[in-house]
Amino acid sequence: MAEVATVRAKATGVQRVKLGRWGGPVLVAPMAFWMLAFFLVPLILILVYSFGYQGVYDKNVNLTFQTVISTEKIAYSVQSFHWYREIVTNPIYWKAFWRTAIMVFGNTAGCLLLGFPMAYFISRKTGRRKTLFLLMVMIPFWTSFLIRTYSWSTVLSDQGLLNSFLEKLGLVSASSPLHLWPSSTAVWVALIYDYLPFMVLPLFVSIEKIDRSLLEASKDLGAGKWTTFRRVTLPLSLPGIMAGSLLVAIPTTGEFVIPAIAGGDKVVVWGWLIYTNFTRPGMWPLGAALSNILLLIMIIVVALYVRSVGTEQF
Amino acid sequence: MAETMTAPPQTPAAAPAPSRRAKVHFSAWDRIMRFSDIGLATWSIVMFIFLYLPIVVLIIYSFNDQKLNVYWTHFTTKWYWAENIDGGKSVLHDPDVINAFVTSIQIAVLSTIIAVVIATLGAFALERFEFRTKMGWDGLNYTKIIIAEVVAGVSTLLFFVQLDHFLNKYFGFSFGGIFVPGFYTVLIAHVAWNIPFAIVIIRARLKGFDRAIEEAGADLYGRPVTVFFRITLPIIFPGILAASLLCFTLSFDDFVTTFFTAGASITTLPLLIWSRVRMGITPEINAISTFMVAFSATIIIVLELKARVSKDII
Secondary structure, eight states, rough: OOHHHHHHHHHHHHHHHHHHHHHHHHHHHHHHHHHHIIIIIHHHHHHHHHBBBOOOOOOEEEEEEEEOGGGGGGGGGGOOTTHHHHHHHHHHHHHHHHHHHHHHHHHHHHHHHHHHHHHHHHHHOOOOHHHHHHHHHHHHHHHHHHHHHTHHHHSSTTTTHHHEEEEEHTSSSSBOOOOOOOSSSHHHHHHHHHHHHHHHHHHHHHHHSSSSSHHHHHHTOOOOOOIIIOOOOOOHHHHHHHHHHHHHHHHHTTTHEEEEEEETOOOOOOOHHHHHHHTTTTTTTHHHHHHHHHHHHHHHHHHHHHHHGGGGGG | OOHHHOOOOOGGGGGGHHHHHHHHOOOOOHHHHTHHHHHHHHHHHHHHHHHHHHHHHHHHHHSSSSSSHHHHHBBHHHHHSSSSSSSBOOOOGOOOHHHHHHHHHHHHHHHHHHHHHHHHHHHHHHHHHOTOOOOOHHHHHHHHHHHHHHHHHHHHHHHHHHHHHHHHHHHHHOOOGGTTSSSSHHHHHHHHHHHHHHHHHHHHHSSSHHHHHHHHHHHOOOOOHHHIIIHHHHHHHHHHHHHHHHHHHHHOOOOOHHHHHSSSTOOOHHHHHHHHHOOOHHHHHHHHHHHHHHHHHHHHHHHHHOOHHHHOOO
């Protein structure tokens, strides 16, 4: 083999050798530049600026690590850890933190419970039916969250489908319908609705890989369906469960579109706080600090995931 | 095949065994799971209805001849293209919608072209060459895919504002203000958002590729560049096409990144929907949303049936 390689190298000349050494770095350069300049550098920058202060009418965050005495800027005069101190000491942020944590775990668990049977069902189909069901999960997977969240208003609003249905049944009257839109219930519904495909697809991939003869073997050895599920199917679909949970949990931590639309800006979660502080003048550094805390948590979770599962599942 | 191979022996000698097994293994759960097939199908169908109910209702209401989405009157397309509607505008006759649509298309097309070119080179480098920083670029791309979009969004906003400020202050020029949040900042951010997805898809194509064809080209004295353009590129072209369509959809539908990098000067369709949704539900938003869902769904169906993107992404 080595001889063949040498002959080939000779035949194709020096250029091939050169390309072999420099080709990788040269070809990767545009991508590297773009991702560094417009993704990694901003992440580092936001870390630095969470220690700064910003005047109310000033678009630029100033980096001063000394006390600013001017009375005009006193409300925003800050030293390094001011914003972090504010976040840790103000109960509003703790409440938002725990609410976000509940939202993340609830959403992940909800999607897993609702999605597992679905993924299992699709994986047992074959041919065109499988393609059809898979497609029915793929379409919402790639469709705008904004529209999918908003679409629930047609069902849950005061004059929506649900209320008119309940009216027909005589359970509620037209004058006092169920106020479900916007509400925290609507946030839960929209959350699980939006993230369900992100759980089903990885689950499907890992359940489909399970060797069916293992299930047969379990049956032959006298195990019932539940035992087979618990001792064969579930352990073997663990990579899918992990990947799906990660795909649902990580983006949920920073979710603000769903709480804003379905919750009517009343459901205060971490992502919503970041969003709202970046829309208010003078509050960008606080938003930056909130964003950094979120980033830190995400990095820890992903690091734990990679350590326990490895990067193969991506 | 599995059926015939694993049929249990029905000999009298084996008869006592099943009854003993039944005592040991078959729990209440096992008995419930006997109905699991029907349960699974029912559950999955209910979940599919859940996945499509609000979207379908939204689409139906967009064809409803009534201002408030209270009850069904009769079919109309007036929310789409009627010249005059009392107290409102149809989608086609609303200049805001048309402008937003044009901006969305411009950004989606440009960001797709730039991202796919960069990603093709990058994917080729990451798949075909060994170099020291490879792991790092891989990690950066996966981080970008998995991270909560709000974090990337706010950090990019901060970065652009600071970059513009920095260039003006220290160099006295700022490339004609392209880094002031607006069209170009959205474009740059969308390219950064698209690159990792495009790379995943194109790399998958490069992986399932018979290298011998390339080597044959090289053996026939094709220069590496010739081999790339005459052999590699045509073979991976379906992957590039799939990546382009996906990038286009992602960019066209994107809300979070656009929201933070757009500033006040430009509006895309998702931004328009966002600002109008907060003022209430109207048939016109339903019509715009229907259009956007139909648009993305068409692209996704084509992608899934022709290129099987789901296999590359998950």
